[in-house]
Amino acid sequence: MAGSRLALNALSFVLPDGRILFQSLDLVLDDVPTGLVGRNGVGKSVLAKIVAGRLQPTAGRREGDARVHYLPQQVRIPPGQSVAGLMGCAEALAALARIEAGSADPLDFERLGERWTLREQLAQALAQAGLAGLDPARPAATLSGGEAMRVALAGAWLSDADLLVLDEPGNHLDLAQRAALGQRLREWRRGLLLVSHDRDLLDGMHRILELSPSGLRSYGGNHAFYARQRAAERAASEAALDQARAAHRRLQAQQQLQRERQQRRQARAARAAKQANQAPILLGLARARSQASLGRLELRSASLRAQSHAALREAAAAVDTAPALAMPVDTASDSRRVVVRCAQAVLAHVPATHAGLELVLDARHRIGVVGPNGSGKSSLLRALAGREAPASGRIVVAGRVALFDQQLDGLDPARSPLEHLRAANPSLPEPEARGRLALLGLDADLARTPCARLSGGERVRAALACVLHAQAPPDLLLLDEPGNHLDLDALETLERMLRQYRGGLVLVSHDRRLLENAGLEHRIDTGTTPWRLVPW
Incomplete structure (x- = not known):
């Protein structure tokens, strides 16, 4: 941070309901790349907002002269915002245009500063983000989630900030884009606070901070060092x-x-x-x-x-008492029976399948699905589940198939996890249903809380419960980005759970570690044509 620093002294934050999120935290941020980790709901995003000056603490002080650029976990696009606005450059770009048209307004020169080559810098930053040719004047609302995140990150690299505060910047990015993000993070030479559950990104940090109910603890190394120390x-x-x-x-x-x-x-x-x-x-x-x-x-x-x-x-x-994710005991009884058969299947709006998808799946298959954003991974899972008919050809579902949808569309915001699980398995007695939810990290209070009031990770657990503990266990389990919103402990436990699962499995993920640790045997790469099953 070239001599700049930011310090938090005796920092505390109390939620509106009176619950103390954290108290008496002390932290100094300089030019050491720092990762911030902790369980879901412990207050990482709140702390990041306080560091960025976007939220006032209940008690304590934020001090320092560091200029901060903040990227929130969810990129929100105000009405009428352009690509340049999402990058934080709209005012400077407009000022440059007015100066070129003859403006002598001192405010325009102040807004532009020394960035006389801003247009070229914008074009280069967008090209490095894989968005070459994207018009800075284009409405940002027309971008996909992944494109919006890449545009926002391009703005972060262009900023003249002393400290970047990035909250889950890997969200909505595919494997290749996450790898590129990791490279850019390693190249950044100023201050960096990275809030993330991505172990590859965290391995590029030089310090890991763990936020827990007992406070903030520093580990002098990357995630691999932190994991060894914690173990x-x-x-x-x-x-x-x-x-x-x-x-x-x-x-x-x-x-x-x-x-x-x-x-x-x-x-x-x-x-x-x-x-x-x-x-x-x-x-x-x-x-x-x-x-x-x-x-x-x-x-x-x-x-x-x-x-x-x-x-x-x-x-x-x-003792660290992380809630465990538990797989159902029962699995498919006849592992050799065909569960799904695809014959010359062409998926709607997925050009890569125009040659016709040939695929036969039984309860022995363990498949990872990888590929760029927009290449048809989620469409493939919906088709295998029988929820999306092919444009041509045939897809026959001959067994019990359960789909975990990354959008969590099956969750009614007004109903609780307990209500959802009882609906998915009416024969399950309520005490046993509460026990199974507890094994998934949803205690008695959370089990009865409407899903609208749950965190992202808690909603993921509720949806997993409905899939895993349905009245009839699935022959084939289809998981679309199940690691989204899960913290590091839950991700590692999910990996163990999937390794123990004996039924058929098709897993879509952009998390390289999750794919490598889930015990997969084959893969389908939707970025290639034609799609085919190959050894992992």
Whole structure:
């Protein structure tokens, strides 16, 4: 940042409902490329907005002279905004045009600054983004989601900012575009704060910040280093919890043994006193001494138990308890039976299939679908699910097929995950439905919350629950970008889940790590013609 810096001091943020999102955070950002990670809902985007000056903290201060360029997670296009406006250059471009037409207005020269070659810079930035020839005056609303993100990123590279704050910039980008984004991030020589769940992008950072309910923690390295450190910390925490549990069990056993010994001593003393024909007053005194001794023992025992419980709670709190994604136990019973057959199938609006798609899928197939945005990946999944008829040829669905749609169109915003799951599987008792949602990271409160009030990651989990736990388990599972909005922990657990799944699987994703770790055996590249099944 060439000497510029930005500091957050004793920063806190409280949600309108009174929940403390984070408190007393301290952070200094300079020219070290920094990744910000954390579970969904922990406040990463809120923190990014505060860093960018777009949101005021509840308490604390934001200080520094760094000029910040902020790119939000969802690129919102105001009515009438042009491509140049989305890049943040509309005013400067208009000022350049007025100066060329003879304007001597000092404000125009101030808006333009020293960017006399702005048109050429715009054209070059758009070409580097794979959008050569795109008219800066074109309405930005006519762009696709991926094009809008690439245009916004091109504006970030053109900015004269000391610090870029990028919130999930890989959203809507395909594999090739994500790789190009990673290269541009590595080439950026000023300050950078990257909020992301993309492990490839995070591996280009030099520092990882983890935001959690306990605060902000810094790891001096890229994502691979962070993952190793977190794994070591998790293992140490789990070992400490095991030791605390063992110590608590030993204490319980020792105290039980002490109580039994004390009770036996009391019984022996009482029998001896009776046999000695002691006076009642002496027997009473003996009983009082014995009870006092037992009382002191119980007090000491209670104190030790309280200390042990406290140590156990502290050890348990230190263990990372990420909610697990759980696959259904049942899978396809006859893995060799044909589930979907495509014969000379031509998909509507997908030129690459004009030669006719020939494909036979059973419950043994594990296929990854890759290709550029707009090449027909989602159309292929809808056709395999029987939701989209081919323009010509035949697609026969002969088995149970479940489709996870990346748009989550099957979720009614007014209904809760529990209501959706009970509708997908009416035979499932409510307690069991709540249990399955809990295994997917949706606790009792979230399970009953209308989907409109859930985060993106929570809605993804709700939709996955309806697909995975439908009344009849699928022979073929079709997943269209299931990793969207999932945090790093959930992504890794999703990968384990898919590796354990024994049924047929067709997975569309732009996440290279997810594709590599899901246990796939074949692929279809929709960027090639004709489409065909090849070994992974």
